Amino acid sequence: MNIPFATIERLAIYVRCLRHLKERGVKKISSYEMAEHTRTTPEQVRKDLSYFGKFGKTGEGYDVEALLKKLEKILKTKRKWNVAIIGAGSLGTALSKYKGFKEVGYDVKAMFDIDPEKINKKINGIPVYHIEKFGEVVDKENIEIAIVAVPTEAVQDIEEIIAKSKVKGILNFAPVTLNLKTRRKIVVLDVDLTQKLYIISYLIKNKWEE
């Protein structure tokens, strides 16, 4: 069966939600309550889950802890992932401080830059290497995911370096489409902050002024 991408996106939100519920000691939850917490509908919640199995009890709802475990397994989120951040500027540094990553199993093992002032020092305890060492460090530290946080001008220079490395997935904050010339499949997800603001502007205009 083909699982909708939108379902995967929501699954990640369900995991987040279930974690919060577990922390607060909530034991049971229905698809109705879940939907309220995640801006969707109960039917959607049930349908999303149904792609992967039957996790609920009729008339009762879902067991928070059990469902969380199942979803984490589906998303492969239970195991640890080693991450590198390319670009030790303000965004890269902010991301390296982000506690949320480590809490859920994403461990930033290395940062990369070209500024000699930054190289061979540590930022928040994370070693900063020259970008030339990327492939080498990726191998040594078993890094599977790279976060790209470099300015637009620098993207060209790092595309080839990434393509040649063994990295499997990229979270890209640079506002350009990465052009990875490689036979391997590399998963790329874009986070374009400016795009989000554009969309907000459009939605404001169309919700407010008509």
Place this chain on the structure above:
Amino acid sequence: MNIPFATIERLAIYVRCLRHLKERGVKKISSYEMAEHTRTTPEQVRKDLSYFGKFGKTGEGYDVEALLKKLEKILKTKRKWNVAIIGAGSLGTALSKYKGFKEVGYDVKAMFDIDPEKINKKINGIPVYHIEKFGEVVDKENIEIAIVAVPTEAVQDIEEIIAKSKVKGILNFAPVTLNLKTRRKIVVLDVDLTQKLYIISYLIKNKWEE
């Protein structure tokens, strides 16, 4: 006609792409080239544009500058927007430094926090206020968009403050669903960094290990 949300999302990417092309002095572009630059298909590009009018010349393609202007107008991106950042931690600070925003017309006018060490000082030239002053500053500075960059624990405290203010749109970096109890429509867009990593993990697993 009802315009697909996915179309709006792509429109923002087209704008970004056209800006780059314009800077590089490119005058003409076909839907085929556009598609290559934006990870989509030529048909999709043409269909997206067709919701808003006819911008191309048969057999020739699109005029980069003219198309850019049209799309900017559609997205209301040509006019200026005043923005506030709530949370002067590392993420908020990184966002305040982000040059991309100002370049495209989003002007960060104020930041908010509760830490007395930060209040009444400036970060990157932007004044930091106590969150209590939020409504007041929003009015005075004509702020329409708020960027939420506070830790999860702090979200509860700011939800009501935002709901009461005149803000029209929110870009939310906190990994929780905002619960804005207000009659007004406020546009909320979430950027959940952890969610993105979850999705990458899933996609890696499903592209690589089967």
Place this chain on the structure above:
DNA sequence: TCCTGTGAAGCAATTCACAGCT
């Protein structure tokens, strides 16, 4: 009664295929 799980229906988005312009 309350809530899950799921085929079927309905709706939305994408892709196809081609007419038509230059």
Place this chain on the structure above:
DNA sequence: AGCTGTGAATTGCTTCACAGGA
């Protein structure tokens, strides 16, 4: 020949509606 613009076909996603278990 080359490329746009767009109805029609197709694919994909969501919502409906209800059977069935506790």
